[in-house]
Each structure stands twice: as structure tokens, then as C-alpha cells.
Amino acid sequence: MTDTQPTIAQEVERYLRTGNTDPHHTAWPGGFLESAQRAHNDLRNALVSEVKRLAAGRTPRPVPEVGTVALTRQKVEPMVRGLFPRVEQDAVLAMLEKSVVFLTSDNIERLLREHAYDSSAWDLANLYLASLGAELLGEEAPLIVGLSEATTCYVSPEYFAGNEPFADFIVHEAAHIFHNCKRRTVGLPETRWREWLLDIEFRKRETFAYSCEAYSRVLEQASTASERRQLAADFGATVRISDERVDAAEVAEIIREAAAARNGWKVILGRCAPIRRPLSSLSISRAT
Structure with missing residues (x-):
């Protein structure tokens, strides 16, 4: 040594x-x-x-006795119906409805020991400690209420205590699965140009998740088109996003545009899709 x-x-x-x-x-x-x-x-x-x-000495918030599968499906189904063609929706829903794991005192030890990545296990530990109002592991520990990896969403029990009108961490974390999960994972055909469930611009991934989250709450609370537009305006006037990767004004603009559209989910996807640059004539000639 x-x-x-x-x-x-x-x-x-x-x-x-x-x-x-x-x-x-x-x-x-x-x-x-x-x-x-x-x-x-x-x-x-x-x-x-x-x-x-x-x-030690802290009592975790109880998770209501609701079926996690049923709850998750209820939350994500409008998003899936709006983003995917009909023939693909059932396969995506079947995967998503089993993707949510609430961190509790009963499962936290098993999750920490079994997780494949050290850094992610550390994040899960801090997610759990934050839900208890306990001291976090380090000064740089992320203060988060949800974490998405591959096809699993880890969510804090604080989800059930939230009172923010435009927050839904299940939808937010599920939206990240779309760019983390390959089509073949859920039994959908995959091509060279369609590898992931959804193609989201890397720099727009958080913008996409925040937009899906807010728009899902707009749809839950509105029963008419005028109510959707009013809620979108309310969101734009009150939105506060501390995430430095996201422009809150851009998210507000996306929600306003989505609320005015027939299918707002497609608006969100379009605003967050990669920019496709046309091939030059030389590139086309070489490809040919």
C-alpha cells in the first residue's frame, strides 16, 4: 500500500x-x-x-392503502394516450403502471442493498431521509422527491402530502422513462431511427418532464377548454422552478400553447423534440 x-x-x-x-x-x-x-x-x-x-426516532409518512398500480395508471394514462399511437398505448401503460416504487421504512434497506449503482443508492438514501425531515448524508445531497432510472420511478411518500396545484411527481418521473426506455424493452418494434420510446432533445429532458407534470394537472382540474386556458395562465403567473436546467418561462409558454391545442401532449413533445437538420446534398450523395 x-x-x-x-x-x-x-x-x-x-x-x-x-x-x-x-x-x-x-x-x-x-x-x-x-x-x-x-x-x-x-x-x-x-x-x-x-x-x-x-x-432514528422519526416516523415516516404512511403511504395510503391504495393500489400503486391503479394509482399510477390513473396518473399516467392521459399522457400515454396523448403521446403514443393507439397500437402502442397498451404496451407502454403495462410497463408504466408497474414502474412506481414508494420509499418506505419496510423497503428502504432492501432497495439500498440491491440497487446496481452506488451513486443512485446514495440518492435514494437521501430521498428517503428527506421524506422524514431528517439530516441528509452530505452538503451536496440533492433535495428531491422523486428519481427515475431505466423503467423504475422511486417516489417519496411526501407525494401524498403535496398541495401544489401543478405538481405531480409520478407524472414527472414517468415522463423521464420515455427517453430512458428502449422500444424493444416493452415489445415494440425498433428501427435505426426509433430506438427509444420517445426521442427527446437531451437539453430538453427536464423541460419535457416539468411540462408533462404541469399539463397533467391542468387536465385533471379543468372540464372545459376555457378552464384549461385559465389554469395555464394561472400556472404561468405562479410557476417557480428552482431547477437550473429549466427555463420556467419556457415551460409556462409550452403549457399555454398546450392548453389551447386539441392534443396538448403533442405540443409538449414537439417543443422538446430534437432539431432535425436537413442533410446536405453532399451527405445525401455519400449516403447513396
């Missing part, structure tokens, strides 16, 4: 405070696979222990 090589204790402490880990696991002895397994066990054991310590 060199003087500059960190110890296992130092690596564990760094992970607990930052969520960062050494991908080569140099502090742990053994070959790569052996050291990786030892690192995983030590890091996750420490994470679970620290979460239990910080959560």
Missing part, C-alpha cells in the same frame, strides 16, 4: 458524504471481482447503517 492510497475507512466515509466511489476499488484487497464485491458490501452496509442512524 502506498502513502497516497486511501484506506477502506476513508473510502467508506467519502461515499457516505458525497456518493462518490472509486470504480477500481483499490482500497480493497483481492482481484477485481473480489474487491468489487467486498467494496459493494462494505459501502452498502455503511449506507444502511447511516440511514438508520439519521432516521
Whole structure:
């Protein structure tokens, strides 16, 4: 061991405070696979222990006895119906309705131990601690109420305590699945140009999710076109988005445009789709 090589204790402490880990696991002895397994066990054991310590004495908000599948389908179905052709809707809904996991005291330890990625497990730990009003693991810990990875949405029980008229974290996180999930994952045909469920411009992914979230709430609360337009105006006058990746004024504009359209979901998708630049004549000639 060199003087500059960190110890296992130092690596564990760094992970607990930052969520960062050494991908080569140099502090742990053994070959790569052996050291990786030892690192995983030590890091996750420490994470679970620290979460239990910080959560001690705090009572988590109970999750209402509602069917998670039924609730999720109710929330995401309008979005799916508006964004996908009829022949694809059932396959997308079948995947989404099972995608939501509420973090509770009963499942948090299992989720932290089983998650494939160290950094994501750390984010889940902070998501759970935030739902308890407990101290987070580090100064840079994200203050979030939902997290989407691949085809799973992790949601805080604080979802049921929210009183913001245009907030719906289930819809927000489900919207991220569309650009994280490949079509073949849900049994849909895939081509070279249609690999993902929806093609969303990388820089617009959060804009897309915030727009879907707000528009879903507009539709839930409005029964007429004039009410949709009024709610869109109310959203534009009150919207506050702290996410630096998103222009709140742009989201407000998208919601106004969506509320005035026959299918506002298509408006949101169009505003967040990648810009397709036409091929030059030289490119076409080379392709030919």
C-alpha cells in the first residue's frame, strides 16, 4: 500500500458524504471481482447503517392503502394516450403502471442493498431521509422527491402530502422513462431511427418532464377548454422552478400553447423534440 492510497475507512466515509466511489476499488484487497464485491458490501452496509442512524426516532409518512398500480395508471394514462399511437398505448401503460416504487421504512434497506449503482443508492438514501425531515448524508445531497432510472420511478411518500396545484411527481418521473426506455424493452418494434420510446432533445429532458407534470394537472382540474386556458395562465403567473436546467418561462409558454391545442401532449413533445437538420446534398450523395 502506498502513502497516497486511501484506506477502506476513508473510502467508506467519502461515499457516505458525497456518493462518490472509486470504480477500481483499490482500497480493497483481492482481484477485481473480489474487491468489487467486498467494496459493494462494505459501502452498502455503511449506507444502511447511516440511514438508520439519521432516521432514528422519526416516523415516516404512511403511504395510503391504495393500489400503486391503479394509482399510477390513473396518473399516467392521459399522457400515454396523448403521446403514443393507439397500437402502442397498451404496451407502454403495462410497463408504466408497474414502474412506481414508494420509499418506505419496510423497503428502504432492501432497495439500498440491491440497487446496481452506488451513486443512485446514495440518492435514494437521501430521498428517503428527506421524506422524514431528517439530516441528509452530505452538503451536496440533492433535495428531491422523486428519481427515475431505466423503467423504475422511486417516489417519496411526501407525494401524498403535496398541495401544489401543478405538481405531480409520478407524472414527472414517468415522463423521464420515455427517453430512458428502449422500444424493444416493452415489445415494440425498433428501427435505426426509433430506438427509444420517445426521442427527446437531451437539453430538453427536464423541460419535457416539468411540462408533462404541469399539463397533467391542468387536465385533471379543468372540464372545459376555457378552464384549461385559465389554469395555464394561472400556472404561468405562479410557476417557480428552482431547477437550473429549466427555463420556467419556457415551460409556462409550452403549457399555454398546450392548453389551447386539441392534443396538448403533442405540443409538449414537439417543443422538446430534437432539431432535425436537413442533410446536405453532399451527405445525401455519400449516403447513396
